[in-house]
Amino acid sequence: MVMKMDGIIVVNKEKGMTSHDVVNIARKALHTKKVGHAGTLDPDATGVLVLAVNKATKALQFLAADIKEYKAVLSLGIATDSYDRSGRIIDQKEFIGYTNLEKTIKSFKGDSMQMPPIYSAIKVNGKKLYEYARNNEYVRIEPRPIKIYEIEILKTYDHYIELRVLCSKGTYIRSLCFDIAKKLGYPGHMYALERTCSGHFTIAQACSIEQLKNNDFQLISLEDAFSSMDSLILEDRSIAIHGKKILSTIDHNVAVYDTSHHLLAIYGPDGEGHLKSLRGLF
Secondary structure (H helix, E strand, O other): OOOOEEEEEEEEEEOOOOOOHHHHHHHHOOOOOOEEEEEEOOOOEEEEEEEEEHHHHHHHHHHHOOOEEEEEEEOOOEEEEOEOOOOOEEEEEOOOOOHHHHHHHHHOOOOEEEEOOOOOOOOOOOEEHHHHHOOOOOOOOOEEEEEEEEEEEEEEEOOEEEEEEEEEEOOOOOHHHHHHHHHHOOOOEEEEEEEEEEEEEEEOOEEEEHHHHHOOOOOOOOOOOOOOOOEEEEOOOHHHHOOOOEOOOOOOEEEEEEOOEEEEEEEOOOOOOEEEEEEEEE
């Protein structure tokens, strides 16, 4: 018999499976339907996938990290319609080397407007972009604001460039690879991608799919999961239990605990000098 558990599991997603495939594996292994994930990974990508189990699913909206880290491999010489190696080839050019690589890579650091790939789940007029692409329908794609906090070259070999990227939520590494290649004078695509960090959840904490199936993993409590968020302790826990507002000048979200350090809720400013309950987690 499996004991009911509440908390976070960090999984190292394997190549070739969807994020929802991992959720289904967890549901079967843990004997519960209450499993969700924070931050989708493409089927071709590997690495950190954050799962919430049972009561922790209430916190999913707050676990989608604002900052993520990736290791990516850019391939120069071939562009695809999906911007990764699984797509249809749309352009080719013989690779003969490049100049100013370091300067080009560093030019992508900071704030910018990024054009997302057509093969993505972004919705336009209620329909996902990849649905337009599959139906050969025209759709106007708008660029979106992103931020690259850090970007560095880890290795270069032949026509491949291995990069480490620390970026904001919503950044498409496929688009970044496409844009870097273009600036280097080549068609290009993302050859491989690994997410090494999502917020403060890291690949070092992750279990394998096999370990997930065998219930061999680290279960992170909600208290530990929100340890990096600013906190507020209530002497009277009934305030959070009943979702009452709290008089406060705090201007950002906080994790609210009782005096025994049990996480009760996430509160945020209401713009009128109070904190209001955004989600009860008791």
